[in-house]
Amino acid sequence: MTWILVLVAIGLLSAVLLLRTRRTRQKNEPPLDKGIFPWLGHALEFGKDAAKFLTKMKDKHGDIFTVCVAGNYVTVLLDSNCYDAVLTDTKSFDLTRYSQLLMDRIFNLHLPNHDPVSERKRVNQYFNSSNLSRLCSTMRNNLQFLIASADTQNPTEWKKDTLFDFCYSLLFKAGYQTMFSTENDNTAKFTDVYEEFRRFDKILPKLARRAAARDELKFASSARKRLWELLSPNCFLTGSVTQSWMQTYLQHLKEQGLDTETQRRAMLLQLWVTQGNAGPAAFWLLGFLLTHPEALKAVKAELCSLQHLPLDKTEDTPVLNSVLKETLRLRAAALITRDVMQDKTIKLSNGQEFVLRKGDRLCIFPFLSPQMDPQIHHEPEKFKFDRFLNSDETMFCKEGLQMKYGTMPWGAGSNLCPGRDFAVCALKQVVHMILTQFDLELCDCNASMPPVDANRYGFGMLQPDGDLKVRYKLKKHN
Template sequence: MSPLLLLVLGLLLPLLLLVLRGRTRREDEPPLIKGWIPFIGKALEFGKDAHKFLKEHKRKFGDVFTVQIAGKYMTFIMDPLLYPNIIKQGRQLDFDEFSNRVASFAFGYPPVTSKFPGLKEQITRGFILLQGDNLTPLTESMMGNLMLVFRQDYLDQESSWKTAYMHKFCNSIMFEATFLTMYGKPPSASRHSGMSVLETDFIKFDKMFPLLVAQIPIWLLGRTRAIRERLINYFLPHQMSCWSHSSEFIRTRFEMFEQYDTLRDFDKAAHHFAILWASLGNTVPAIFWVTYYLVSHPEALQFVRQELEDVLRLSGVEFSRDKDVTLTPAHLEKLLYMESAIEESLRLCSASMNIRVAQEDFSLRLDAERSAAVRKGDIIALYPQAIHLDPEIYEDPQTFRFDRYMQNGQKKTNFYKRGQKLKHYLMPFGSGASKCPGRFFAINEIKQFLSVILLYLDLELEEGQSKATLDLSRAGLGVMLPAEDVRFRYRLRPV
């Protein structure tokens, strides 16, 4: 080997080792946990069971610590009493850049940058169309579509028991009802043809979603690119423009994308596909879990069904299984025990990590006395599942109690940690600037789905199955799927 090459290697090697070893903790920084594998750090342990990992590290290192995960330094804030301060610190902590990068990678559209002036702002402004007064037409449209799909596919006049898989059942109804509500109907038909192919592709894409979020190149993921392309192609503008009765939300986005010549039709379609995922990816598993918990707790199911029947009776709605039931937003608002059962299910099955990226080196204020130094590019992470399963906040946290969020017939909002009332005790929808804009619609549609199945059907679990467990591959990303689907039987309720 030439002396020059030796010299270069001699100079580079310590640098390479330094890069691989990563950083060392500075004064005022939280404890630093790197693991022994350079760059990868603790990614494998964290990915296997994030909740267990964080619980153990909290015991060893306290409420605030930094972990090296796949080349990133993530500072976890584990004390929920510190959450309000973190959520408030908007200026130095950014959400957009990170989520924009991840979403464009996963859904296949170009990052929303200054190349598309004003697009980011318009997209954000458009989220209002999922809320407030706009929630009423959206909810009414969902009611009609839910009944349409449910009646045609699942309600016949026979009252014998039928067997089905529960997640598949929830998905097949919600997939099409959501599609119709958001994107509308085809010309001269009430349902789109080819929905089951689209649904199958969607499920395949959804399985790969955690890997795409982890930025694994799509060409390494088998047929995922082709599947994603097929899904995106469904939303090409010339096709969408033939659909009627689409939501105001999607119509506005459609017109907004048309203003940008720099967006190809495929890119616009990819944005629409991203919304399909956003509106189903968490909602369907959430619907599965609340249905599963209610069916496996018959006394809770009966209570929630009774509340529903009382609300309808008191509003003068006469239910008959031969007629389509209509639940207005005003009815849905009164279903407090049902809402509690939904929230309790979300407590048990959701694990969405709230992520912010430090825009500069600065001192992160934790509370009146404490702060922690963070560096530009570091990720600050809240992991609300730690609150959801904290026995100090929720007694017997692994148990489903349908009325956990009720107190004296009213919604219960007082939960405590170290004797102090918590502002954030249930966070399935994220927090602050990145909070889910579809959260009110999501709760409404879950209530509508439950109302329909509780009014029309008797439901029972098939015997001889073990309890449903969570598929942890989605931990950190939202509502987790069941590791295995669950068999149940249903029949039309006698009148």
């Protein structure tokens, strides 16, 4: 009897797979590319290197196409002038379902009343102008403390480190102190949280794609459980007048009636959302400066006259602003995904109209367009520190059309990252402190930037497949 049930199950599964792969392109739908393998489609290529795969599909099909990925049909839209219309249409394109799927796969978390739109409003309120100045000031003080404490012994002697670990540790610990910390936290806890987070983050993309091997799943589970312990809600109970973001978020979870276990799992989600990108961004920013002497010289000249960066002005650092924009253009690679809730017609910049099918997924990949589009940016693969100097976004055109965006590292429209101003402030502060307080140089003056880890496409800031060895010491001030 058992073998009969197995055969029936196999037959049903085969029938379902056959039906899924028999899909044909309907009138006015985007070009359809199902790949060679039934059901699996392009899943392996997509997961291995999303940028390479989608570039190939773009060259083959244009700015919109539909591909089969592990039984799902995903339409990829690469016309950046259409992004706003998609992201503001929450009736046709839903964020909630896919975000819940990822929360379950990565964090073992289920939030029954999860509403990304209202949550974004809550974060916007926390990062409003009145609170932003306080947060930036706190972040600057925390960065200064960590930098100073790292050089209490033999401060004038050269020290060696790898740039990625140096940046990730510094930004993570300072950000954790600013966004999560209470009076009861200590340096040892910051270190524990950081080390476990790094273990977990290395496997995160594979968790999202369900591509982790058994030993990797065990490794990630161990780090995740330890982080749940370190981020226990009881750790954030305090009577302080000024609440951290984590205390504000915890209060929201309690108001929803969620149990303690769900609360601590949600804490890890927030830790990754708020701290997962700053360190890698600082690495690329400093790495590009160190490997491009002309850019480093220009930034140093701009910063030498400033005792500290103003928290509420950007016009005082146009060169650093351009370097930061160029860094994010080259290394910010989030994949924005929505579920198509109803048949929807999209009109591209060239006037063509395509119908998206209900039940499919829609993906937007700003890294390819506009950020790495050679028709928008000349020699897009090259770092040009002055690309955005004395310019605005309206200067970028494609095929005679003005493009609304030259870069989109923070999203667009209603999808804009609520903490972007705080993140920019933190990145500029750390560059200012390091370049004005330290002599920092490459151990190998001929070293070049490491390649990106292709596994990280789609998950915010890219991370390097390799590192840069640096040495540093406190500057001598007369």
